[in-house]
Amino acid sequence: MEIVTRGEARHEYTPDERARVLTEAAKPGARVLLVAQRYGISPSLVYRWRRETAGRPARQALPRAPRFVPLLVDDGDTRQ
Template identity: 40%
Template sequence: MNEAKKKTRRRYGAELKQQILAQCAKPGASVASVAMSHGINANVVHKWRRQGSGALPALQAPSFVALPLAPPACAPAPDIRIELRRGATSVSLTWPLAAAEQCAVWMRELLR
């Protein structure tokens, strides 16, 4: 009879955990790629992150940094674009968005 192999859990030292979590905290770092580079399942690293790494010294939490935003470019207001086709005849219409109510009235009259 074959005996089933007993799987043992791998243990990782605090220093390695700290190193891996520090690599994951870098901007643009992928937890999956960092974990894979160390031969560790990404789910294990995600668990360490959720746990705050347990007995490890706490990593400095990222802080919010307010960045100034450029004012949006003053683009012209978008237009309403309508294309009507009947057989071989095609009519394209551009209506200013600011006059959307008048466009709706015109469409109602046209479709009566």
């Protein structure tokens, strides 16, 4: 089994950096996807910043109950 971890730490954006991105994304005719690509960030991050700037909390996934799947192990022994 191979465990792949993220090789770099998350970038902390300054309020000025966020404002620059949000200002550009808010211009008439601007597309969030293109603005995000220009800054090398995810479009979902731009949308999150918009919600936070508007005073709305970031959306979070609803908690789900853990799912268990039965595991059958065959040891290859054909004796009954």
